[in-house]
Amino acid sequence: MKIVKLVSGGIDSYIMSREITDGINLYIDFGQKYAKQEIKALERLRVKFEKITINTTDTSAAINSNFYINNRNLCLTTLACMFYSPDIIYLGANKYDSHIDKSEYECEKMSEILSRYASEKLNGKKVIVKSPYWNKSKEQMIEEFSDKQKLLDTFSCYNPINNKPCGDCPACLRRTVLLENIGLKTGVKLSERIIHENLNKIHPKDRDRLSRLIFYLQKSSKVTAVDIDGILCECSNKPILEKVPIKSNIDKLNNLGGYNLLFTARLEVDRKDTEQWLKKHKVKYDALIMSKLPYHTLIDDRSKKEF
Numbered sequence: 001m002k003i004v005k006l007v008s009g010g011i012d013s014y015i016m017s018r019e020i021t022d023g024i025n026l027y028i029d030f031g032q033k034y035a036k037q038e039i040k041a042l043e044r045l046r047v048k049f050e051k052i053t054i055n056t057t058d059t060s061a062a063i064n065s066n067f068y069i070n071n072r073n074l075c076l077t078t079l080a081c082m083f084y085s086p087d088i089i090y091l092g093a094n095k096y097d098s099h100i101d102k103s104e105y106e107c108e109k110m111s112e113i114l115s116r117y118a119s120e121k122l123n124g125k126k127v128i129v130k131s132p133y134w135n136k137s138k139e140q141m142i143e144e145f146s147d148k149q150k151l152l153d154t155f156s157c158y159n160p161i162n163n164k165p166c167g168d169c170p171a172c173l174r175r176t177v178l179l180e181n182i183g184l185k186t187g188v189k190l191s192e193r194i195i196h197e198n199l200n201k202i203h204p205k206d207r208d209r210l211s212r213l214i215f216y217l218q219k220s221s222k223v224t225a226v227d228i229d230g231i232l233c234e235c236s237n238k239p240i241l242e243k244v245p246i247k248s249n250i251d252k253l254n255n256l257g258g259y260n261l262l263f264t265a266r267l268e269v270d271r272k273d274t275e276q277w278l279k280k281h282k283v284k285y286d287a288l289i290m291s292k293l294p295y296h297t298l299i300d301d302r303s304k305k306e307f
């Protein structure tokens, strides 16, 4: 049984390389602009790995404009097949991985394609692409991993600056929030841009991710959640755009500082009107979260009725 594990120097594949001791760890340098830093991370982490270098074109410009490379993993697994003729190729992908080409479904498709086309020299044997962590979240993976301190030596950034994480890309955000939330000091300062982008992008249904980000923000800033109806505008049956603002509360909110999140039970379909109303009445806020916990009454020692 020949096993190839694709490693990148990031958290998932590092944990995988430690937990699955069989097989070869393989790093593929296809000209990604962060290859140098990833290779350094693998060396720091003392992961024994082999390397394939495919430097056909300078892909750094493409990577700059789009963080995600279509079918990247199909390309990488195809190369792994060409060079190593493996039975199994492991990827470090977790339950909530944001890269769609790491899902169980996509890997099944990849396995089919590779078994059919890329393995002539394998004499018809099947190639299976899979992840050992499809049933685990990244938090679970980290929680169960004993050598947490070592995770500080991993590297995941799409746009390193002077060999350091940029603090402004989705990979930096994920890694920094995860590690800082378990008490590890990454030394990475996340930009306000990436924080705001994520506060506004995370779907309220994805409460875990939102909670993690808010938990992280609370470590260094005040985070206030404010209701809209009854606090920023008078409760009434009027259409959203005609609701009467409560100016004194809006003023207080605008002067609070820290991160201010608006929490409302209004529906997602009302978002546009709500945003328009907030703009019209000059409400300053960091995120509008169209979701509340589905309780009739929330009794909370840290909740207030007023500012």
Ligand SMILES: [Zn+2]
Pocket: 156, 157, 158, 159, 160, 165, 166, 167, 168, 169, 170, 171, 172, 173
């Ligand atoms: Zn980055």
